[in-house]
Amino acid sequence: MGLFRYATRRLLQAIPVLLGIATITFFLSNAVPGDPIDIMLGPSPAQEQKAAIRAKYGLDRPLWLRYITYLGDVSPIWLSTVDGFPYVAPEFGVDLGRSIHFGAPVTEKIKERLPVTMLLMGSAFTFALVTAVPLGVISAYRRNQPTDHVSRVVALVGVSTPSFWIGLELIIVFSFYLGWLPSNSLVMPWNLPPAADQAGLLSVEFWRIAASHQVPVLQHLILPTISLGTLQMAAITRIERSAMLEQLSQDYVQLARAYGVRDRKILRKHAFRPAQLPVITIVGLNLTTAFGGAVLTETVFSINGMGTLILTGVLNIDYPLIMGTTLVFGLIFVLGVILTDISYAYVDPRVSYGDQEA
Amino acid sequence: MSTHETILEVEDLKTQFFTEEGVVRAVDGIDFDVRRGEIVGLVGESGAGKSVAVQSILRLVEEPGAIVGGEIRYKDDLLFGLKASADDPQERTEREEMLSRTEMRTQIRGREIAIIFQDPMESLNPVYTVGSQIEEFIALNREVPGDQAREIAMDTLRDVGIPEVESRYDDYPHQFSGGMRQRVLIAMALACEPDLIVADEPTTALDVTVEAQILNLVDDLQARYDTSLVWVTHDMGVVAEICDRVNVMYLGEIVEQAPADDLFHDTKHPYTSKLLASLPRPDRTVGELDSIGGVMPEAINPPSGCRFHSRCPEAREVCAEVHPDERPSAEAGSHHTVACFRDDAFDVGYWDSPPIETEASGGFAASLTAEEGESG
Numbered sequence: 001m002g003l004f005r006y007a008t009r010r011l012l013q014a015i016p017v018l019l020g021i022a023t024i025t026f027f028l029s030n031a032v033p034g035d036p037i038d039i040m041l042g043p044s045p046a047q048e049q050k051a052a053i054r055a056k057y058g059l060d061r062p063l064w065l066r067y068i069t070y071l072g073d074v075s076p077i078w079l080s081t082v083d084g085f086p087y088v089a090p091e092f093g094v095d096l097g098r099s100i101h102f103g104a105p106v107t108e109k110i111k112e113r114l115p116v117t118m119l120l121m122g123s124a125f126t127f128a129l130v131t132a133v134p135l136g137v138i139s140a141y142r143r144n145q146p147t148d149h150v151s152r153v154v155a156l157v158g159v160s161t162p163s164f165w166i167g168l169e170l171i172i173v174f175s176f177y178l179g180w181l182p183s184n185s186l187v188m189p190w191n192l193p194p195a196a197d198q199a200g201l202l203s204v205e206f207w208r209i210a211a212s213h214q215v216p217v218l219q220h221l222i223l224p225t226i227s228l229g230t231l232q233m234a235a236i237t238r239i240e241r242s243a244m245l246e247q248l249s250q251d252y253v254q255l256a257r258a259y260g261v262r263d264r265k266i267l268r269k270h271a272f273r274p275a276q277l278p279v280i281t282i283v284g285l286n287l288t289t290a291f292g293g294a295v296l297t298e299t300v301f302s303i304n305g306m307g308t309l310i311l312t313g314v315l316n317i318d319y320p321l322i323m324g325t326t327l328v329f330g331l332i333f334v335l336g337v338i339l340t341d342i343s344y345a346y347v348d349p350r351v352s353y354g355d356q357e358a
Numbered sequence: 359m360s361t362h363e364t365i366l367e368v369e370d371l372k373t374q375f376f377t378e379e380g381v382v383r384a385v386d387g388i389d390f391d392v393r394r395g396e397i398v399g400l401v402g403e404s405g406a407g408k409s410v411a412v413q414s415i416l417r418l419v420e421e422p423g424a425i426v427g428g429e430i431r432y433k434d435d436l437l438f439g440l441k442a443s444a445d446d447p448q449e450r451t452e453r454e455e456m457l458s459r460t461e462m463r464t465q466i467r468g469r470e471i472a473i474i475f476q477d478p479m480e481s482l483n484p485v486y487t488v489g490s491q492i493e494e495f496i497a498l499n500r501e502v503p504g505d506q507a508r509e510i511a512m513d514t515l516r517d518v519g520i521p522e523v524e525s526r527y528d529d530y531p532h533q534f535s536g537g538m539r540q541r542v543l544i545a546m547a548l549a550c551e552p553d554l555i556v557a558d559e560p561t562t563a564l565d566v567t568v569e570a571q572i573l574n575l576v577d578d579l580q581a582r583y584d585t586s587l588v589w590v591t592h593d594m595g596v597v598a599e600i601c602d603r604v605n606v607m608y609l610g611e612i613v614e615q616a617p618a619d620d621l622f623h624d625t626k627h628p629y630t631s632k633l634l635a636s637l638p639r640p641d642r643t644v645g646e647l648d649s650i651g652g653v654m655p656e657a658i659n660p661p662s663g664c665r666f667h668s669r670c671p672e673a674r675e676v677c678a679e680v681h682p683d684e685r686p687s688a689e690a691g692s693h694h695t696v697a698c699f700r701d702d703a704f705d706v707g708y709w710d711s712p713p714i715e716t717e718a719s720g721g722f723a724a725s726l727t728a729e730e731g732e733s734g
Contacts, residue, residue: 251480258416259468259495259550273485349530350484 007342014334021330022074022323026067029322036100036317057100057320073097074327096327097320101312106324109309114328116186117294117305123225125287128232133279135233136240141267143245151237158234163293167227167300174223184302186224187217228297232286236279243278247271276347284340288333365586366392366415366471366554371428371438373407373414380658384410386610387428389684392554397580397587399601399618401594401633405654406607408590409476412556414438415588416471417462432470432554437462468499472547476559478539482531489515489527492546499550514549515542517582518575537568544576548583556588561596573599594637598622606630609665610657612684616694626687626696628672651716664698667716672700674711 037053038045054060058069073095096106139148175183192213199205247253248271256270257263295307302308306325313321345351368390375382385407392398400408413419415430417438427450430437436456443449457466475481483491492511496502502510515523518541531539540560547555557576561569577600580587589601597604597618604621606614606629614627625631635648652669655661661668667677676699686692688702699708 251475251477252483254418255473255475255481256483257467258418258473259546260463260466260498261494262463270483274483348485350532 003342003345006345007338010338010341014331014338017334018327018330019071022071022327023067025323025326026070026319029317029319030063032317034317036319039316040100057098059319070097070323096324099313099318099321099324101316101318101321106320109321110306110324110328113304113306113309115188116303117291117298117307119186119188119221120224120228120294120297120303120305121287121290123221124229124290125232125283127225127229128236129283132233132236133240136237137244137267137272139237140241140244140248141263143241148241151241155234155237158230159238161230162296163227163231164296164300166230167223167297170223170227171300181223182216182220183223185220186301186303186305187213187220189214189217224297224301224303227300228290228293231293232283232290235282235286239278239282240275243275244271247275250274273347277344280340280343280347284336284343288329288336291329291332364391364393365433366588367429367431368411368415369429369431371411371414371425371430373410373419373423373425375423377422377658382657383610383660384423384657385414386657386660388605388607388610388612390605390612390615392586392588394553394586395580395584396602397576397589397600399597399604400588400590400607401592401597401604402607403592403633403650403654405609405657407610407657408592408607409558411607412473412558412588412590415556416467416473417459418473432466435466437466468495468550468552470552471554471556472550472552474540474543474547474555474557474560477563478536478543478560479563481543482534482539484531487528487530488534488542492542492549495546496549499552510549511545514545517548517579518542518545519571520545536564537571540564540568540572541575544572544579548579548585551583552585554586554588556590558590559592560589562591562593569596576600594633606633609654609660611665611697613666613697614695615684616690616696620690620694624690624694626690626694626701627666627698628670628700629666632671667714670716672713673716674699674708674713676706676708676711678714680706 037050037059040053041050051060058066061069075094094107096110098104099106099109102109135151135154139151142148171183174181192210195205195209199209244267248266250271253266253270256266261270291306294305295311297303298305298307299311306328310322310325310329312318313325368388370387370389371385372383372387373385375384388407388411390398390400400411402408410419410423414425415432415437417425419425425438427440429439431439436453439453439456440450441453443451482488489508489511492514493507496507496510497504500507500510512523512527515527520526520538520541526534531542534542540563543560547557561572564572573596576587579585589596591597601618603617604615605612606621606627608629614621614625614630616624616626621630622634625634629650632648632650636650650669651671655665655668661678663676663678663680664670664673664682667673670677680699682697682699682704684695684697685701685703687694687696696703698704699706
């Protein structure tokens with residue numbers, strides 16, 4: 001019954017959260033000392049020019065009016081503004097304003113940058129899960145044996161090494177000395193070379209070009225993926241190990257053993273599935289907090305993603321850009337938490353979609 | 359019933375745990391057997407080694423524990439047995455005819471001997487449906503085609519009294535009450551059609567009315583399926599209800615062994631008497647239950663002589679010095695064995711030996727340990 005209703009309710013609950021984020025970032029970024037126009041125009045600008053630009057971005061209006069206008073622009077269907085004064089009328093679509101630094105709409109910038117970060121994050125977490133889950137299971141199964149000790153050391157090193165340092169070391173070794181892999185930017189899998197468009201979607205040539213295009217995509221991805229994913233891998237390995245150990249001592253796992261189930265199947269089936277709850281929690285939360293790690297990784301590898309975008313915003317006191325990117329991060333966080341809760345209920349039948357809370 | 363062939367024979371079984379504090383001699387040389395179609399009780403306080411004993415039968419004891427001696431025979435198979443090593447007479451190795459780990463798993467566990475654990479709330483996997491869990495074990499332990507496993511599972515669930523099996527089959531364990539889960543676990547054991555079911559305190563976690571239902575059910579089903587049972591409990595009332603023969607365990611040893619009726623009416627060992635006396639009885643009003651003074655000593659450092667002497671109201675000096683082995687009682691005959699010097703089968707001068715002060719006779723130490731026991 002509940003999955004759709006549950007998801008809808010959780011999404012509605014997200015609205016006040018996002019409203020809170022918008023409010024806090026608006027006032028915080030305006031409280032920061034410094035003036036974006038000063039940064040933009042350099043030392044000793046002409047007063048008229050300054051005033052003109054202020055008026056262009058609406059910075060000459062009082063703070064409360066700018067706040068209400070901003071909320072109206074950001075909310076998809078609520079307020080509209082005419083001549084800077086709010087009135088209630090339906091207006092659809094999200095307007096995050098115009099970036100002072102780039103001189104372009106913030107929405108456009110985010111559309112351009114978000115897929116890059118998504119690709120990096122997806123790749124890093126795939127790498128982390130694919131390595132960490134088997135490693136954790138094996139070290140739980142062979143606890144206190146050499147395999148376990150090795151995985152423990154790997155995890156310890158992984159947790160305690162800063163991701164930007166790993167990134168720099170990787171660049172020095174694999175790009176600078178060995179020259180095997182590129183050290184900067186990402187290539188998007190769908191940004192095909194012009195030759196592909198000429199060949200047309202149905203031609204064999206198109207798919208050949210598309211396939212060979214994935215080679216540079218992977219080459220560019222490998223180093224940033226390891227740099228961002230190592231910390232996650234280490235953390236997930238430890239969680240997976242302890243969760244599996246806890247499961248292996250459960251009565252129902254002992255019972256399976258007493259009924260002649262093979263060790264492998266006990267690991268794969270009886271212990272594995274109930275052990276995934278803490279892992280899901282960690283992955284769900286880290287997926288969102290790892291955006292912070294993405295700032296460092298993107299800087300080290302000169303990747304034009306969300307991380308470098310928010311950094312640009314902060315360095316230039318670009319109010320609309322800071323607020324827009326923060327809102328997007330907030331939205332991703334809220335969605336991440338909802339997805340985590342939903343997958344909980346999928347793994348554990350004891351977790352219901354919480355109708356009694358409603 | 360007792361004329362049937364013996365299917366399980368345990369001889370001088372020793373299981374120990376190698377811990378940092380020392381070697382815990384959880385099971386220290388016990389002998390007992392189970393005949394076909396019989397319910398054999400294994401009774402004792404917590405810590406007597408009952409659970410370890412039954413886990414040893416299936417060789418489920420895990421690190422840091424291990425079976426270190428004795429023999430376990432099931433029908434024609436040797437489940438456990440050691441012999442002196444050829445190279446070093448001190449060293450003891452596994453006998454060739456002893457079943458390998460794989461053989462234990464594929465031939466014995468579930469197929470021949472099934473187990474029911476103590477806590478029904480913890481014994482079912484919370485993320486799989488009740489039906490699928492039974493089905494998995496049936497498919498594993500019986501040669502039946504895949505679709506038939508489901509039918510067998512449903513039939514057995516009906517047998518143990520689960521209502522509306524069709525609709526409850528795909529429910530998850532958390533949707534069942536404790537008593538219902540214990541029925542499911544019993545069904546699980548029965549559905550695999552083993553010849554022996556080992557039940558490790560299966561009713562301890564249940565309330566008394568549910569316990570009574572389960573005991574009746576087991577009695578019924580046991581007669582119908584003709585399965586033998588080893589029933590582990592600390593409750594003499596349960597023993598009286600269902601057991602044919604009883605083994606009383608104290609600190610890793612069996613101290614008395616007798617048919618259930620004899621045990622109750624012709625009790626030989628003081629420990630058994632104390633267990634019986636500590637049973638609450640509705641027909642008698644007492645101010646305070648007659649509990650056994652003191653607590654069971656640690657199995658790392660068992661007391662010298664008779665292990666029960668430190669808490670025994672009948673203890674005399676000889677009890678602290680000489681260790682009694684288990685012998686057929688002089689008056690009750692060969693089917694009733696006891697390990698107490700008060701029996702005439704022993705000739706160690708018990709009656710001439712002076713009585714000693716013990717926890718049970720109410721010395722200073724006794725009141726101390728009794729208080730500890732209450733607060734803990």
